[in-house]
Amino acid sequence: MREPTYFVLASLLGGPLHGYAIIKRAGQLSGGRVRLATGTLYTALDRLTADGYVVLVSEETVGGRVRRSYGLTEDGAAALRAEAQRMAEAARIVTSPETKTVAGLPGRKPRTA
Amino acid sequence: VSQTQAPGKLERRARALLRAYPAEYRHGRAEEIIGTLLEAAPPGRSFPPAREAWSLIAGGRHARAIRNCRPGPKANLRLALLLGISTCLSFDFCLTLASVLGFLPGGGASWLTIAGAALGLAVTLAPWLGSRAAVTGLATSAGALTAYGELREPHGSGMPISLAQLLIVLAALAALSGGPVRLPRSWLWLPCAFPLALAAGRPLSLLHVLGPGPDLLSYLELGALVLLAVVVICWLVTDARPAFALCLAVLLGGVMIILPDFFYDDGFLIAHLEALLVLFAIVLPILLPAAWLLLRRQKTPSPRPYPGP
Numbered sequence: 146m147r148e149p150t151y152f153v154l155a156s157l158l159g160g161p162l163h164g165y166a167i168i169k170r171a172g173q174l175s176g177g178r179v180r181l182a183t184g185t186l187y188t189a190l191d192r193l194t195a196d197g198y199v200v201l202v203s204e205e206t207v208g209g210r211v212r213r214s215y216g217l218t219e220d221g222a223a224a225l226r227a228e229a230q231r232m233a234e235a236a237r238i239v240t241s242p243e244t245k246t247v248a249g250l251p252g253r254k255p256r257t258a
Numbered sequence: 259v260s261q262t263q264a265p266g267k268l269e270r271r272a273r274a275l276l277r278a279y280p281a282e283y284r285h286g287r288a289e290e291i292i293g294t295l296l297e298a299a300p301p302g303r304s305f306p307p308a309r310e311a312w313s314l315i316a317g318g319r320h321a322r323a324i325r326n327c328r329p330g331p332k333a334n335l336r337l338a339l340l341l342g343i344s345t346c347l348s349f350d351f352c353l354t355l356a357s358v359l360g361f362l363p364g365g366g367a368s369w370l371t372i373a374g375a376a377l378g379l380a381v382t383l384a385p386w387l388g389s390r391a392a393v394t395g396l397a398t399s400a401g402a403l404t405a406y407g408e409l410r411e412p413h414g415s416g417m418p419i420s421l422a423q424l425l426i427v428l429a430a431l432a433a434l435s436g437g438p439v440r441l442p443r444s445w446l447w448l449p450c451a452f453p454l455a456l457a458a459g460r461p462l463s464l465l466h467v468l469g470p471g472p473d474l475l476s477y478l479e480l481g482a483l484v485l486l487a488v489v490v491i492c493w494l495v496t497d498a499r500p501a502f503a504l505c506l507a508v509l510l511g512g513v514m515i516i517l518p519d520f521f522y523d524d525g526f527l528i529a530h531l532e533a534l535l536v537l538f539a540i541v542l543p544i545l546l547p548a549a550w551l552l553l554r555r556q557k558t559p560s561p562r563p564y565p566g567p
Contacts, residue, residue: 164294183295184313187287188320210293 146228152179153189154198154217154225161202161216164190190215198224267304269296275311278318280325322496327552333439334552338499340434341445342506343427344382348449349511351378353418355453370410374403375417381428382449390436397428419514427510445500451486487544494548501548505541512537 149171156162156170167190168181181189193199198221203214217225272295276288295310306314327334354375358368377400384393401424408421417424447454490504516533 164290165297168294168298180309182309182313183291183298184310184315184317186294187291188313188317191321191324207293210289212293213290 146224148175149179149181149185150189150193151225151228153181153186153193154221157199157215157217157221158225161214163212163214167215193221196224197221268299268306271304272296272306272314275306275314276318278315279321280318283318283321283325319496326497326499329439331552333437334499335502336434336437337439337441338502339506340385340431340441341448341500341503342510343431343434344385344449345452345503345507346510346514347427347431348379348382349452349507350418350424351375351382352452355379368407370403370407374400374407377403379453381431383446385431385435386441386443386446388436388440390432393435394432397432401425401428423514423517427514445503448486448500448503455481491544494544494551498548498552501544502552505545505548508541509537 152171152175153167155174156167159170162170164183164186168183168186171179171181190199194201194215198218199215200218201213202216205212205214269292272292273288276284276291279287291314295306295314299306299310305311329337352375354371358371358375377396381393381396381400384396387393404417404424405421419427486504490501493500512533
């Protein structure tokens, strides 16, 4: 699962959101690292809807324009949990206290001008 | 730019970018995407940010690629075969017309040959009608007229391929026509490219920019083929089927010219083999990426991923 997709799903954990709200929430959750562009968001939503991870929840008209809200399905939540689990296990390998470095071998020295 | 004008301009430019998406997608999603884009844009902007613009173009390309794979491998193969045969036939009928209308040396105008070739050109465009009966009717008439011309005219029908080959190809075109999935109208220009190239050459030859005769034809043929190949390679980004069709047209055209000599002239076996290998070498750079892209995209899920209007 790519990072933007992960954060799109994660942004829907708190309940259904519309397009712009998903962009804002994904930005907040990632600490500003994931800045979803509109085209990227809707491509991801199309794929997630097709996979059954996201579903269209409601449709309203705001300022003469259709605004659709999307919610997370059970399958979507399960896929998100599985991905989080996978990443946590991958992180544990690196962050565990048993990690050993080779003593006495310095890293690359910074270049001096 | 005033604050009141900016949203209007931004919206207009965003709508222009949305044309990257297929029409049916825009019908269901355009207003929603525009709304999100306007909300996300910083105030006072009259152009969408570069990353937003690029994401819309990339999203449109992706949506088109998914739409083009939706009919399934069988229907897509039928469409590619239809387009390939249609393109190859239009080239042959155009050569006949060019010959009888005096573009080529040795050609002589005969109403029977002109009518046969004109009807043949109509057959090449008939698959877009979506009716097998119409294509069969037109193909039968064109085949009969060409056969009659072959018997009556002293120089034959003027076709660069044999009558037997023509009838087989016309029968294949009729058999493949019809069906639930229609040929996209955006493909219609492909079998028209050679007629248009030849039509464009007429005023050029009259103005003595290009002399009539083999030079004119070779310039037009080569120019049209190179242009077609470039456009079709660019087309691969969203649709692999026209690439298959163009390769098929080149192979079919080459094989139809080589095949009679292959059977009746044993001495040129190696030369024919070389010609076939050259043909494959020409089409492989288009065929291989097209096959890879098509197979990759067939795995993409979702027949209709976006909500309707």
